[in-house]
Amino acid sequence: MPTSSETPAATVGTDGAATKLTANNIRAALDGLLERRTDQTRLTSMGAGSDDLDDGRAYLAATVDGGWHVPTWPATHGGRDASVAENQLIGSVLREYVVPDLYPFAIGLGMVGPALLAHGTAEQQDRWLRPIASGAEIWCQMFSEPEAGSDLANVALSAVQDGEVWRLGGQKTWTSRAMWSEWAICLARTDPDQPKHKGLTMFVIAMGAPGVDVRPLRQMNNDAHFSEVFVDGAVVPDAWRVGDVGEGWRVAMTILSHERAGAGSRGGGDGAKRGARVPTWITDLAALGALDDKVRRDEAMSIYAADMASRWTAQRAADEARSGGSPGPAGSGAKLRTVSSYKRRAYLANRAAGAAGMLENGHGHIETVTAPSMSIRGGTDEIQRNILGERVLGLPGEPRLDRDVPWRDSRKGML
Numbered sequence: 001m002p003t004s005s006e007t008p009a010a011t012v013g014t015d016g017a018a019t020k021l022t023a024n025n026i027r028a029a030l031d032g033l034l035e036r037r038t039d040q041t042r043l044t045s046m047g048a049g050s051d052d053l054d055d056g057r058a059y060l061a062a063t064v065d066g067g068w069h070v071p072t073w074p075a076t077h078g079g080r081d082a083s084v085a086e087n088q089l090i091g092s093v094l095r096e097y098v099v100p101d102l103y104p105f106a107i108g109l110g111m112v113g114p115a116l117l118a119h120g121t122a123e124q125q126d127r128w129l130r131p132i133a134s135g136a137e138i139w140c141q142m143f144s145e146p147e148a149g150s151d152l153a154n155v156a157l158s159a160v161q162d163g164e165v166w167r168l169g170g171q172k173t174w175t176s177r178a179m180w181s182e183w184a185i186c187l188a189r190t191d192p193d194q195p196k197h198k199g200l201t202m203f204v205i206a207m208g209a210p211g212v213d214v215r216p217l218r219q220m221n222n223d224a225h226f227s228e229v230f231v232d233g234a235v236v237p238d239a240w241r242v243g244d245v246g247e248g249w250r251v252a253m254t255i256l257s258h259e260r261a262g263a264g265s266r267g268g269g270d271g272a273k274r275g276a277r278v279p280t281w282i283t284d285l286a287a288l289g290a291l292d293d294k295v296r297r298d299e300a301m302s303i304y305a306a307d308m309a310s311r312w313t314a315q316r317a318a319d320e321a322r323s324g325g326s327p328g329p330a331g332s333g334a335k336l337r338t339v340s341s342y343k344r345r346a347y348l349a350n351r352a353a354g355a356a357g358m359l360e361n362g363h364g365h366i367e368t369v370t371a372p373s374m375s376i377r378g379g380t381d382e383i384q385r386n387i388l389g390e391r392v393l394g395l396p397g398e399p400r401l402d403r404d405v406p407w408r409d410s411r412k413g414m415l
């Protein structure tokens with residue numbers, strides 16, 4: 001009898017051959033490509049404290065031919081046409097291997113790729129998907145602006161059509177990874193006379209194009225991973241428009257639901273591996289002597305339990321998204337739980353280090369000074385709760401007085 005990890009998930013094969021996918025034949029393929037994890041393998045979180053692109057590039061380059069990192073993508077574009085069950089099986093086996101922190105590549109892999117599969121043309125998919133899957137090209141997400149964060153539909157950066165091209169002008173801010181990126185997915189206003197959600201269109205913009213100026217901002221964890229981006233007359237071919245003119249909000253919602261669902265799922269995880277292995281954050285605490293204290297031990301176990309529940313929920317939302325559904329409110333719940341778990345782990349580790357935790361290289365320091373941003377990036381905790389309140393609990397919606405007003409009029413006095 002096969003064990004559950006040996007139960008074939010289904011038929012697969014990048015060459016089209018009907019091969020049963022089992023944990024063992026996934027291991028047989030990955031052993032030639034990746035290193036197995038040991039209890040000493042250290043993990044980083046969301047790129048904090050690191051500007052290293054090479055490990056991620058090497059990992060993605062090694063896994064792209066087998067389609068191991070984005071298994072549900074088409075085999076022609078760096079995936080392997082895997083089903084949700086196969087994807088889960090591959091994800092659980094991948095946890096046995098060294099998977100670097102893929103923060104620099106996360107927008108392409110987790111958000112732009114799925115959006116291009118849902119809304120992109122065949123030419124766009126051919127041009128952009130495989131370089132995302134192989135790590136050859138990095139992407140960023142140009143959504144937020146000084147006046148459009150939680151109220152994202154208020155985006156003002158304008159795109160004006162001029163024959164076969166569009167000319168873009170305005171300012172984005174908090175654009176993570178902009179300084180590493182070849183490409184951005186950019187939400188722009190194409191019709192100021194429509195209500196705010198309706199006059200938006202999504203474009204791909206080349207970050208090296210004339211008229212695109214990237215200015216990195218330093219964060220309190222000392223990273224300079226996000227930037228202001230000033231756009232002045234940058235030219236974008238109409239062939240780089242993603243979705244129809246005026247459909248930008250719909251594309252943005254696809255991207256955001258994948259962002260929330262993806263928070264906490266595969267890539268640069270926190271040490272949980274299939275089976276009963278103790279995550280490294282707990283062995284680190286034990287090594288510090290922090291778990292000799294009953295109250296801290298209790299807190300660590302409570303975080304561990306919440307963390308596992310959060311991981312499985314995030315995985316479910318991500319699988320729903322990969323199987324063509326929208327992760328929707330499940331993604332918001334997953335993001336809230338993942339953020340809470342991350343913060344509790346960081347603060348516990350930092351408290352356990354005592355005064356040394358205040359030092360830059362102190363235990364839990366980098367995670368502690370990164371933690372507040374987790375509640376903001378990808379939509380704030382308050383916004384996730386609004387989504388859950390309205391869409392899951394059926395509570396009355398927020399007053400939205402500008403919903404049906406032409407965007408230009410809602411901005412009177414500001415334009």
Ligand SMILES: Cc1cc2nc3c(=O)[nH]c(=O)nc-3n(C[C@H](O)[C@H](O)[C@H](O)COP(=O)(O)OP(=O)(O)OC[C@H]3O[C@@H](n4cnc5c(N)ncnc54)[C@H](O)[C@@H]3O)c2cc1C
Nearest residue numbers: 141142143144149150174175176373376377378379380382
């Ligand atoms: C580390 C980091 C990385 C980021 N990366 C990117 C990126 O790559 N691309 C990108 O486009 N953006 C990015 N952002 C921007 C992020 O999405 C926004 O900061 C976020 O959506 C909040 O917008 P805001 O900063 O304008 O705050 P505001 O929208 O001005 O909110 C201020 C406060 O008011 C609260 N609030 C606002 N509206 C409501 C409401 N209706 N109900 C209840 N409370 C409300 C908020 O929760 C918040 O506490 C990043 C942010 C951070 C911190």
